[in-house]
Amino acid sequence: MAKITFDGIEVEVEDGTSILNAARKIGGKIVPPAMCYYKPLAGSGGKCRVCLVKVTQGSAKDPRPMPKLVASCVTPVQDGMVVENTLSPQVLEARKGVVEMLLINHPLDCPVCDQAGECDLQNLSYEHGTSGTRYEEERRTFDKVDIGPLIQLHMTRCILCYRCVYTADQITDKRVHGILGRGDAAEIGTYIENVIDNDFSGNVIDVCPVGALTDKTFRFKNRVWFTKPVDAHRDCPKCSGKVVLWNRGSDVLRVTARKNEYGEVVEFICNECRFDKKEVSDWIIDGPRHIARASVISANHYELPVVNPQIIADLPESTTKELNLLPRPF
């Protein structure tokens, strides 16, 4: 076990845990954002650089600070480590810079993007970005590539987090897509313009933090904040069958996997559940889906905020007051 101090709060975690996961154990507003790290996908993380933190003390044995900011999602904790996130102006400044970099070539077409309302990049830029841009040049565009009848690829919106690549690598039987090209010409693609055809391929939609990969069966059907999400399940021979139905009236508009407060899929679902079972009669409803109050999706949901009682017990009183203990929007 290793004890670390994150933003002045002590937490004890298993050896080898990343700084980010240690911070998530504390929870609340001090958790660094993550655009590429995805706990269920081995090897993910380290790429987007929004989770940069400052290590002011390397460990109890070697108290020297780390010379650079480190990506908290891939840096393991050491016993006695002291980490600053929201307390360090340097970190906040660097994060602002990274958010700017993520946005300069993003089309900002949120009004016509299906991801709007549940987009990690939208949330991130709302929290850490600026309202204007210093980028005068033309934004990067790509040729449209059709990757099949179920998934829509908008390469212009992609932030190259590699999550879908790891998903294709680890969840599906055969990897059919990856990154082609280098530098800012790098793009997600199937070689050569193949159709993605796989029982679990739909999961790339769920892991995508932006609107680069969206559900063609839901495309332009509705804004996500007009839908009512409910938890549901069915007896599926291929996957767990535990899903969220996004309903409008009695219509099931979309089916997704269930995600935790950090937007991570709890159990991956198969394409049959996702794309073919669009009738309420296909499902057994478990109850309303909890949506964070901060999310725009919760605009027409009324329920009491839920706090995690375990966290309150662990924390000194002064910090609980300051922390917003609501789960993050997903």
Add this chain to the structure above:
Amino acid sequence: MGLKILTEHINVPGIDTLETYRKLGGYRSVEKALKTMTPDEVVEEVKKSGLRGRGGAGFPTGLKWSFLAKPEGKPRYLVCNADESEPGTFKDRVLMEKIPHALIEGMITSSYALGARTSYIYIRGELMFVLRILEKAIAECYAAGLLGENILGSGYSLDLHVHPGGGAYICGEETALLESLEGKRGNPRNKPPFPAVWGLYGCPTVVNNVESIATVPWIVNNTGEEYAKIGVGRSTGTKLISAGGHINNPGVYEIELGLPVEEFLFSDEYCGGIWKGRKFKAIVAGGSSVPILPGELFLKTAEGTPRLMTYESLSEGGFVSGTMLGSGGFIVMDDTTCIVRNTWNFSRFYHHESCGQCSPCREGTGWMEKILHRLEHGHGHMHDIDLLVNVSKQIEGNTICPLGDAAAWPVASAVRHFRDEFEWHVKHPEKATAAGAVYSGAEDLAFA
């Protein structure tokens, strides 16, 4: 004439053959190390020598070797980084092309020291002809029993492979090199874990530059103490410098570290001064990624002490008024050089070579290139200059690998030292963009 450790026999005809190389004392270190020394003794000698990595970072080689993890049941690897792609640096290429056996001898001795049974030379894809030279030399060694099973009857076996890259600059970064060697996309890995623990195929690996490895035989033959006597302070030994640009005698020179900079640049034995009798304007002292320095700050530090060719002396003054020895790629510029254009050119290179994995580098290098393009072509604004510095700050230190830093430093230092020239481009675009236009000082800024 200084001491030559690596290039003593470079002009001997037939030095690329095993026969001539052995006649001139080659492969003595293999015999000495394999027959009379334990691997740890070799590592100890290299540690004592104070040899620092010649690839650019200058990390002590012996220390790097001693960090190598030695878990049971896992092989260890030595990988030679011959992916020399830094603009302005061409020393390893000359060494491998002329004396391939120097590298191979170093690889055998070093592999023995590290306990590697298989070693790789990862060579940049553009140097296919050098790869053929190396392969021929390796075949000679296999035939002579210097490679393969039971080398020289010592019981130690080693296989050596040369592997060409695809010509990507990023594959010169050690973890990207390992990924590429494994057959994957050349993306740098997140560190930690470092290659010494988790390297090639997940096994402990040491990655060294060609020049560092080629120096090891001399250290083994003549002991580390002898090597440490060459040079000044913590910069021991000799270093290959590839000098290019506006000088009279461009080429690769082996110098003893500690040589006065002025002597290197102006004596006829080395660079021979600035060509056509022109004025010395600026220099990039260690390959394109180190900060650019104006001539006067390069010859003497801000305090006025003459600089020496050592790691410490060149970096004196930090990033404000110093630079780095880096990989030893000297790019000298005379007073007809446009710094803005040069910076744009460097920036274009880093934009093209960024792997695109992490966001600050992927987006930032392209952004800097576009701003510099604007400035150079007369469409810039005054605020672009500050924006440029700001963007370079946002990249520096926030990326996975040092390519981000390498892209940011030349830009930041060019603006720091030559800001008036950037301003001239903004204020007088028609003059600055005219063919052959050169900024000639403050008068240009005031009256033109």
